Amino acid sequence: MATPFWIKLIPVKSFRKKLKQKQREKEFRERFRAKVAFSCDIGDFDALQANGCIFPHPVGIVISRYVKVGRGCVFYQNVTVGMRGYPCDGKTEPEEYPQIGNNVVVYSGAVIVGPVKIGDNAVIGANAVVTQDVPAGAPTGGLRRLLPSVETGCFPGR
Numbered sequence: 001m002a003t004p005f006w007i008k009l010i011p012v013k014s015f016r017k018k019l020k021q022k023q024r025e026k027e028f029r030e031r032f033r034a035k036v037a038f039s040c041d042i043g044d045f046d047a048l049q050a051n052g053c054i055f056p057h058p059v060g061i062v063i064s065r066y067v068k069v070g071r072g073c074v075f076y077q078n079v080t081v082g083m084r085g086y087p088c089d090g091k092t093e094p095e096e097y098p099q100i101g102n103n104v105v106v107y108s109g110a111v112i113v114g115p116v117k118i119g120d121n122a123v124i125g126a127n128a129v130v131t132q133d134v135p136a137g138a139p140t141g142g143l144r145r146l147l148p149s150v151e152t153g154c155f156p157g158r
Contacts, residue, residue, distance in 0.1 A: 043067065057108070070102035070120065077108045084114040084131070101136065 040058055042048065043065025053069060055061060057077040063069070064082035075081075083096045098112045101120035109127040112118065119136030129143050 048073075064097055066097040068097070068099040070100055070104065072103045073100060074105045076106065076110075076126075079106050079108065079110050079112075081106075081112045098130075 040055075040061045042061060042063045048063070048069055051069060052072045054072075054074045055076075056074065060078040061075055062080045062082065063075070066083075067081050081098055081100070096115050098114065098116050098118065100106075100112070100118045101122065103121050104118050104124070105122075106112070106124045107126040107128075110124045110130070111128070112124065112130045114131050116130055116133050118124070118130070118134045119138065121137045122134045123139040124130060124134070125139065125141030128141050130140060134140050
């Protein structure tokens with residue numbers, strides 16, 4: 001059987017190089033699982049999945065293993081959840097990490113740091129930096145700004 005014309009168009013050297021690269025990538029993915037394939041560092045991924053957490057765009061997500069996450073949370077791409085700084089003595093207490101309630105939606109680029117509590121059904125907007133507690137059901141955006149509720153047009157808790 002004759003060689004197909006499109007095979008003749010591919011230089012042999014670059015084809016072999018690309019094939020080796022794909023083989024190396026496959027071995028790398030098999031060795032380190034989805035954690036590296038999606039560039040995520042999720043401390044207790046199995047527990048989060050068991051709680052029903054969803055990761056629609058699993059790229060660049062960093063969630064510390066000490067973070068307490070409720071059921072049914074949604075984390076979009078490039079979300080960071082962890083402690084505020086690195087301790088000098090290397091010892092960290094679980095109380096220094098965020099606690100996220102049930103059914104919280106965290107949109108892309110959001111950062112939740114420090115010992116904060118996010119209430120149930122809260123929404124953390126894109127690129128928000130959360131360093132203070134967020135009440136239940138409150139939409140939050142920017143640098144820890146509470147946004148008016150969609151239904152009432154009023155700020156939550158007022």
